[in-house]
Amino acid sequence: QSALTQPASVSGSPGQSITISCTGTSSDVGSYNLVSWYQQHPGKAPKVMIYGDSKRPSGVSNRFSGSKSGNTASLKISGLQAEDEADYYCCSYAGSSTFVVFGGGTKLTVL
Amino acid sequence: QLQLQESGPGLVKPSETLSLICTVSGGSISSSNYYWGWICQPPGKGLEWIGSIYYSGSTFYNPSLKSRVTISVDTSKNQFSLRLSSVTAADTAVYYCARHVDYSYYIDVWGKGTTVIVSS
Numbered sequence: 001q002s003a004l005t006q007p008a009s010v011s012g013s014p015g016q017s018i019t020i021s022c023t024g025t026s027s028d029v030g031s032y033n034l035v036s037w038y039q040q041h042p043g044k045a046p047k048v049m050i051y052g053d054s055k056r057p058s059g060v061s062n063r064f065s066g067s068k069s070g071n072t073a074s075l076k077i078s079g080l081q082a083e084d085e086a087d088y089y090c091c092s093y094a095g096s097s098t099f100v101v102f103g104g105g106t107k108l109t110v111l
Numbered sequence: 112q113l114q115l116q117e118s119g120p121g122l123v124k125p126s127e128t129l130s131l132i133c134t135v136s137g138g139s140i141s142s143s144n145y146y147w148g149w150i151c152q153p154p155g156k157g158l159e160w161i162g163s164i165y166y167s168g169s170t171f172y173n174p175s176l177k178s179r180v181t182i183s184v185d186t187s188k189n190q191f192s193l194r195l196s197s198v199t200a201a202d203t204a205v206y207y208c209a210r211h212v213d214y215s216y217y218i219d220v221w222g223k224g225t226t227v228i229v230s231s
Contacts, residue, residue: 036217
């Protein structure tokens with residue numbers, strides 16, 4: 001089971017937009033509309049920000065949006081705020097034998 | 112509001128078995144709409160899915176850990192548990208229990224996590 005591929009780090013200034021990519025394969029990201037994204041602040045449990053490729057749970061800011069093209073999913077954060085500085089992980093359903101697989105994580109720095 | 116709480120030893124000796132329990136409160140583990148899973152995070156590293164279980168007992172394991180992992184559910188206690196055998200220092204991590212939403216498979220509820228150190 002190979003982890004999904006994410007950039008190790010991204011950065012942006014307050015008010016700017018950033019995008020984090022998540023590349024998988026035709027066995028996971030490319031086969032199902034079931035990519036989710038999680039935000040994790042230091043010492044805290046992760047929190048879901050996007051599920052089903054692009055759905056936003058109740059209570060999550062509309063500054064967060066998800067999309068997908070082929071085997072690559074993306075998380076876009078608009079209007080960056082200091083509180084967005086965190087680690088972000090993608091995750092995809094990968095079929096009944098593998099179930100789910102996480103990305104390696106991306107550290108977002110708000111400059 | 113459903114809550115998950117991990118419990119178990121914080122220190123395990125190499126080659127022994129790590130055992131953790133997740134207690135579900137504010138809801139039933141027997142709901143047909145959810146799976147219950149374990150995720151670990153080694154110090155300074157990313158999240159790794161360990162395995163998940165349906166209330167009926169059907170299990171799904173990370174292929175890389177499958178030979179060492181057992182996840183079980185006790186509906187009478189509203190708990191599910193993790194056993195990881197033959198541990199090494201590489202198994203030192205924060206262990207989270209979590210709830211996956213059926214059909215969507217995303218995790219909507221996480222426990223706070225518990226740190227397990229493997230050391231003699």
